Amino acid sequence: xxxxxxxxxxxxxxxxxxxxxxxxxxxxxxxxxxxxxxxxxxxxxxxxxxxxxxxxxxxxxxxxxxxxxxxxxxxxxxxxxxxxxxxxxxxxxxxxxxxxxxxxxxxxxxxxxxxxxxxxxxxxxxxxxxxxxxxxxxxxxxxxxxxxxxxxxxxxxxxxxxxxxxxxxxxxxxxxxxxxxxxxxxxxxxxxxxxxxxxxxxxxxxxxxxxxxxxxxxxxxxxxxxxxxxxxxxxxxxxxxxxxxxxxxxxxxxxxxxxxxxxxxxxxx
Amino acid sequence: xxxxxxxxxxxxxxxxxxxxxxxxxxxxxxxxxxxxxxxxxxxxxxxxxxxxxxxxxxxxxxxxxxxxxxxxxxxxxxxxxxxxxxxxxxxxxxxxxxxxxxxxxxxxxxxxxxxxxxxxxxxxxxxxxxxxxxxxxxxxxxxxxxxxxxxxxxxxxxxxxxxxxxxxxxxxxxxxxxxxxxxxxxxxxxxxxxxxxxxxxxxxxxxxxxxxxxxxxxxxxxxxxxxxxxxxxxxxxxxxxxxxxxxxxxxxxxxxxxxxxxxxxxxxxxxxxxxxxxxxxxxxxxxxxxxxxxxxxxxxxxxxxxxxxxxxxxxxxxxxxxxxxxxxxxxxxx
Amino acid sequence: xxxxxxxxxxxxxxxxxxxxxxxxxxxxxxxxxxxxxxxxxxxxxxxxxxxxxxxxxxxxxxxxxxxxxxxxxxxxxxxxxxxxxxxxxxxxxxxxxxxxxxxxxxxxxxxxxxxxxxxxxxxxxxxxxxxxxxxxxxxxxxxxxxxxxxxxxxxxxxxxxxxxxxxxxxxxxxxxxxxxxxxxxxxxxxxxxxxxxxxxxxxxxxxxxxxxxxxxxxxxxxxxxxxxxxxxxxxxxxxxxxxxxxxxxxxxxxxxxxxxxxxxxxxxxx
Numbered sequence: 048x049x050x051x052x053x054x055x056x057x058x059x060x061x062x063x064x065x066x067x068x069x070x071x072x073x074x075x076x077x078x079x080x081x082x083x084x085x086x087x088x089x090x091x092x093x094x095x096x097x098x099x100x101x102x103x104x105x106x107x108x109x110x111x112x113x114x115x116x117x118x119x120x121x122x123x124x125x126x127x128x129x130x131x132x133x134x135x136x137x138x139x140x141x142x143x144x145x146x147x148x149x150x151x152x153x154x155x156x157x158x159x160x161x162x163x164x165x166x167x168x169x170x171x172x173x174x175x176x177x178x179x180x181x182x183x184x185x186x187x188x189x190x191x192x193x194x195x196x197x198x199x200x201x202x203x204x205x206x207x208x209x210x211x212x213x214x215x216x217x218x219x220x221x222x223x224x225x226x227x228x229x230x231x232x233x234x235x236x237x238x239x240x241x242x243x244x245x246x247x248x249x250x251x252x253x254x255x256x257x258x259x260x261x262x263x264x265x266x267x268x269x270x271x272x273x274x275x276x277x278x279x280x281x282x283x284x285x286x287x288x289x290x291x292x293x294x295x296x297x298x299x300x301x302x303x304x305x306x307x308x309x310x311x312x313x314x315x316x
Numbered sequence: 317x318x319x320x321x322x323x324x325x326x327x328x329x330x331x332x333x334x335x336x337x338x339x340x341x342x343x344x345x346x347x348x349x350x351x352x353x354x355x356x357x358x359x360x361x362x363x364x365x366x367x368x369x370x371x372x373x374x375x376x377x378x379x380x381x382x383x384x385x386x387x388x389x390x391x392x393x394x395x396x397x398x399x400x401x402x403x404x405x406x407x408x409x410x411x412x413x414x415x416x417x418x419x420x421x422x423x424x425x426x427x428x429x430x431x432x433x434x435x436x437x438x439x440x441x442x443x444x445x446x447x448x449x450x451x452x453x454x455x456x457x458x459x460x461x462x463x464x465x466x467x468x469x470x471x472x473x474x475x476x477x478x479x480x481x482x483x484x485x486x487x488x489x490x491x492x493x494x495x496x497x498x499x500x501x502x503x504x505x506x507x508x509x510x511x512x513x514x515x516x517x518x519x520x521x522x523x524x525x526x527x528x529x530x531x532x533x534x535x536x537x538x539x540x541x542x543x544x545x546x547x548x549x550x551x552x553x554x555x556x557x558x559x560x561x562x563x564x565x566x567x568x569x570x571x572x573x574x575x576x577x578x579x580x581x582x583x584x585x586x587x588x589x590x591x592x593x594x595x596x597x598x599x600x601x602x603x604x605x606x607x608x609x610x611x612x613x614x615x616x617x618x619x620x621x622x623x624x625x626x627x628x629x630x631x632x633x634x635x636x637x638x639x640x641x642x643x644x645x646x647x648x649x650x
Numbered sequence: 651x652x653x654x655x656x657x658x659x660x661x662x663x664x665x666x667x668x669x670x671x672x673x674x675x676x677x678x679x680x681x682x683x684x685x686x687x688x689x690x691x692x693x694x695x696x697x698x699x700x701x702x703x704x705x706x707x708x709x710x711x712x713x714x715x716x717x718x719x720x721x722x723x724x725x726x727x728x729x730x731x732x733x734x735x736x737x738x739x740x741x742x743x744x745x746x747x748x749x750x751x752x753x754x755x756x757x758x759x760x761x762x763x764x765x766x767x768x769x770x771x772x773x774x775x776x777x778x779x780x781x782x783x784x785x786x787x788x789x790x791x792x793x794x795x796x797x798x799x800x801x802x803x804x805x806x807x808x809x810x811x812x813x814x815x816x817x818x819x820x821x822x823x824x825x826x827x828x829x830x831x832x833x834x835x836x837x838x839x840x841x842x843x844x845x846x847x848x849x850x851x852x853x854x855x856x857x858x859x860x861x862x863x864x865x866x867x868x869x870x871x872x873x874x875x876x877x878x879x880x881x882x883x884x885x886x887x888x889x890x891x892x893x894x895x896x897x898x899x900x901x902x903x904x905x906x907x908x909x910x911x912x913x914x915x916x917x918x919x920x
Contacts, residue, residue, distance in 0.1 A: 050444070053441065054441055054442065057438055057441055058438075061427050061429075061430055061434075061438065064429070064430070065427070065428070065429035065430070068429055071827075071828050071831075072827070072828045072830070072831045074831075075828050075831025075832060075834070075835065076831050076834060078835060079831060079834035079835040079838055082835060082838045082839065083838045083841075086838060086841055086842050086847055087847070089842070090842055090847035090848045091696075091848075093848070093852075093853050093854065093857065094700075094848050094852035094853060096854070097707055097708070097852055098700045098701070098702070098704075098707070100702065101696065101699045101700050102699035102702075103702075141423075142420070142423045143423075145385075145390055145420065145423070146420075146423060146424075146425045148389070148390045148409065148413070149388060149389075149390065149413050149416075149418050149425070150413060150425075150442050150443075151410045151411070151413050151414035151442070151443060151444075152410070152442060153410075226681075227677075227678065227681030227682070227684075227685065228681055228684055228685075230681075230685055231684060231685055231688050235685070235688050235689060235692070238689065238692055239692055242692075242695075242696055242699070243699075246695050246696065246698070246699035247692075247695045248691075248695065251691065251695070309392075312390065312391055312392045312406060313391070313392045314330065314331075
């Protein structure tokens with residue numbers, strides 16, 4: 048275990064140092080990403096004075112959802128950079144995956160260590176900023192249970208979206224090119240749960256409740272933190288499913304991943 | 317001594333999707349696909365002993381790299397048994413790859429943006445090489461491969477030859493017993509090729525590393541290998557010593573004769589005129605049927621010879637003939 | 651055949667090839683269409699939730715606002731809203747030298763290709779998104795030949811402004827190795843200021859004022875306003891005139907910058 052962590056840190060530090068060699072372009076993309084993240088919430092905030100609520104939620108209540116999911120997704124995007132389907136499919140196409148298989152280390156560990164996109168930091172900090180400001184404006188009634196649960200929700204969100212990255216990458220064992228439709232689940236899912244789920248049509252919400260249970264990762268926890276009533280009459284434990292659903296998703300996706308590697312080892316040419 | 321590699325009746329078949337044409341075809345392709353089976357490796361058996369240096373050659377798509385990938389543990393075969401170093405490579409991938417080294421042609425195992433030395437140091441941890449041994453190996457390979465001039469250079473700025481040397485060093489740092497080299501001299505100039513060959517020869521002799529070498533450049537094989545395996549269409553066409561290859565298939569020789577003057581009729585019994593250019597005539601003859609001196613005797617009995625030279629068929633010709641199936645029907649593999 | 655006629659024919663031919671090529675990316679077009687539609691539905695839901703019980707906000711009804719989300723999703727591919735770096739790639743790979751040797755004006759060369767790509771994208775992704783919107787929602791449709799004509803003119807002009815702007819941004823590659831980062835920053839800015847994220851009229855007036863000092867509103871916001879009919883006849887003419895001015899101005903500036911860039915390229919030997 049210690050050796051695993053040691054190797055992981057060494058691999059990551061290579062990635063960081065490589066990116067630091069291109070300082071100007073790094074700073075440039077850092078600010079571009081910061082701007083892009085700001086735009087989503089910023090443009091909403093800029094028109095809010097004409098509307099004053101969205102589906103009955105205030106700007107800062109939406110900011111709670113928005114900041115949380117942005118920060119969690121960004122953190123996932125940083126640590127799972129190697130599993131980003133666009134980046135991973137390049138490992139297959141360039142034959143780098145064969146080099147990975149030739150080393151006496153876990154394949155998953157090496158894929159995690161193969162990329163670490165530092166410019167995600169600006170997405171994380173922007174999300175965190177939106178979250179912190181929203182919480183400050185909201186006057187949330189904090190209890191020890193809420194404080195303890197918050198990081199678990201964050202973790203659940205990371206695992207959940209990480210799972211989609213892993214699935215998207217695994218699919219490229221069959222397709223070589225990344226499957227664009229997976230973006231609907233990752234980037235589309237992120238955008239969707241950044242707003243309160245009750246604003247969506249029934250069929251969309253049902254899809255993201257029963258097929259892809261994204262509703263439990265952000266919306267229900269927010270109902271709990273902000274002490275809002277549940278409009279859909281789910282059981283009382285619904286707000287506490289976030290870590291379970293997230294980890295479950297990640298575990299399932301890694302099972303698919305191992306199946307994919309076995310497939311790769313019997314077909315790669 | 318037990319062989320380091322034992323391969324029996326190895327098969328690897330790939331299913332390749334057949335593409336349908338046109339828009340409707342592409343749409344139907346999404347729903348159902350027709351497959352064709354390609355037999356990349358089609359029943360191969362061989363053994364390789366410790367310390368051997370084997371040339372593994374064949375045309376593109378013959379099944380060379382499929383075999384190598386199976387031996388390296390990257391690929392699971394369709395059938396047959398493979399034991400390398402007492403292990404089944406793909407079943408115990410991690411412990412297997414810890415004992416082998418591999419350099420795959422134009423792909424580097426080094427980190428693109430790192431100076432060479434840092435990549436090598438990182439590999440020390442990846443392979444868990446004890447520091448003392450790492451230092452000793454690094455010092456030795458630095459000298460053998462003349463790495464010092466570019467040790468601090470990022471890999472992305474190395475020339476092809478420099479990168480190959482760095483990759484060879486990387487593949488040997490953990491003292492593998494077995495080294496796979498896939499096209500180690502491809503794209504290199506004569507000097508760089510020679511340097512790489514010297515290194516391969518030295519580690520084979522001094523460290524007893526077993527080496528399997530695939531190459532397009534048959535002079536690699538001629539200069540390095542005692543044993544040659546030739547594969548085509550997934551089958552082993554020849555497995556034996558280089559000298560045997562020459563003996564068995566190298567019977568055909570050529571003699572170039574310069575006559576004193578142009579003769580109308582230059583044909584002789586026992587040899588075939590391959591080309592004729594003024595006073596210069598090239599004969600081809602089978603060394604098993606007629607010796608060179610006999611042939612010279614027959615020619616000089618009729619014409620005045622000013623000069624002549626005899627050329628052995630080179631290995632390239634031999635192999636080409638084997639591929640073309642002119643010289644032999646594929647014997648039972650193995 | 652006159653020289654002018656020959657140039658027109660070359661232009662049409664280049665556009666046609668690039669049109670066909672864009673149509674050939676079937677799976678990519680389909681995936682893009684699915685993504686554009688999904689995000690459109692999301693944004694429409696956000697609009698509906700923002701409006702709540704309101705019937706109208708600054709002249710736009712809920713129906714207009716839903717239609718707005720459809721239009722913005724429909725022009726993503728048409729205007730390469732998320733970015734276009736093909737030209738700067740050729741600068742970095744060196745392929746540009748063979749393009750510069752072609753017996754054709756360099757700007758027109760790219761314009762012809764971009765027009766073909768844009769029209770194919772409009773067909774495969776733009777119109778299809780609007781069709782899906784028409785099936786799912788009750789959307790606003792332009793009324794009468796006059797408004798349709800104005801919309802067509804505005805769309806074409808929007809493309810002209812967008813293309814010459816993208817061309818200009820790509821020219822940065824002549825001077826800096828970081829043109830990609832710069833272009834990302836500029837494209838992201840354009841999302842906000844072109845009315846892609848929200849209709850500009852929703853924003854505070856001072857901010858809208860700033861936006862109209864840039865060419866960005868002429869790319870998308872004008873198209874939207876002409877389409878949903880929030881402008882009177884006078885307003886439409888003014889808006890189209892503004893688009894035309896931006897197009898002419900940007901084309902002129904990009905010519906000047908291009909000449910300077912080529913001089914630099916020639917002096918430095920590429």
